[in-house]
Amino acid sequence: MDLFEQNSISNILPFDGVTNYHGIVIDAKQCDFYYQRLIDTIEFKNDEAIIFGKKILTKRKVAWYGAAEFAYTYSKITKTAIIFTKELLALKAIVEKESGETYNSCLLNLYHSGAEGMGYHSDGEKMLKKNGAIASLSFGVARKFSFKHKESKQRIDLVLENGSLLVMKEGTQTNWVHRLPPTTKVSTPRINLTFRTVEL
Ligand SMILES: O=C(O)CCC(=O)C(=O)O
Numbered sequence: 001m002d003l004f005e006q007n008s009i010s011n012i013l014p015f016d017g018v019t020n021y022h023g024i025v026i027d028a029k030q031c032d033f034y035y036q037r038l039i040d041t042i043e044f045k046n047d048e049a050i051i052f053g054k055k056i057l058t059k060r061k062v063a064w065y066g067a068a069e070f071a072y073t074y075s076k077i078t079k080t081a082i083i084f085t086k087e088l089l090a091l092k093a094i095v096e097k098e099s100g101e102t103y104n105s106c107l108l109n110l111y112h113s114g115a116e117g118m119g120y121h122s123d124g125e126k127m128l129k130k131n132g133a134i135a136s137l138s139f140g141v142a143r144k145f146s147f148k149h150k151e152s153k154q155r156i157d158l159v160l161e162n163g164s165l166l167v168m169k170e171g172t173q174t175n176w177v178h179r180l181p182p183t184t185k186v187s188t189p190r191i192n193l194t195f196r197t198v199e200l
């Protein structure tokens, strides 16, 4: 590939972490294909979460896939991963090549419109490999994504476009929280895939 055609990969965090934005890694036509295949094949379900001791169902839908049917705990509820589909394996291969890291599981989130988002959190669950990379691949409508430093409260915003890849690693989860803010400007869906490494 011509050097000038390559995406410039840059760390969007000013300190205390490395989060590389790779830009668009899947072209628009392939994105349409994968978006539709994911809608047709992934077993999306409204997520159950425990908030203030009460079980609630989230508006966004989620699904957890993996290399094996391992148990995982997320939002204080233990579930079992579904075995990777062939499209997820193909996407995992693209993301692994781009990021230079490997992954054994994938959490998918389906946001039906801008009314749905995800609040500030960091992905430091006990079962995840400590300081392991988390690769976030987005399909569908572009949405704003924000990081906030846990101490200084400094904020970094970016837009996650159709077919784009963001890789969070080294210190990101320890020192920063991130969120997908709800917005009235968006009325169409988005699917986000976060590839992770679970310690088996
Ligand atoms: O939808 C996104 O872009 C982020 C999702 C996220 O932060 C997560 O699944 O932990």
Ligand SMILES: [Fe+2]
Binding pocket: 121, 122, 123, 178
């Ligand atoms: Fe997250």
